[in-house]
Amino acid sequence: MKITEIVEMLNLKVCSGAQGLENEVNGGYASDLLSDVMGNAQTGNIWITLQTHKNIMAVASLKDLSAVVLVKGLEPDAxxxxxxxxxxxxxLSTNSDAFTIIGQLYELLKER
Incomplete structure (x- = not known):
């Protein structure tokens, strides 16, 4: 499933990185600990977090993640x-809490 499909189906806001909206998603990972994501997220995962600082992009790039979803209406730093x-x-950003968006993503991805 592509990020564009997820954005449309879950009504997510694209905050940045629009050039990557065609990235394929093969699963997801939820954590607010950068070291946990570095050790356990898989290439192609979509990451759900409340972290907004630039280090999330260092981790996302290192792990070759498809996208990052910020919960509770949070916006990334400049x-x-x-x-x-x-x-x-x-x-991407959602007004939903982590529990809700994780469940919605799970339902979308399990069908694929």
């Missing part, structure tokens, strides 16, 4: 946006 655009890894 330097995070710049890094997202450079890496072509979208940062």
């Amino acid at each position: 330097d995070t946006v710049a890094h997202s655009n450079e890496e072509r890894i979208p940062i």
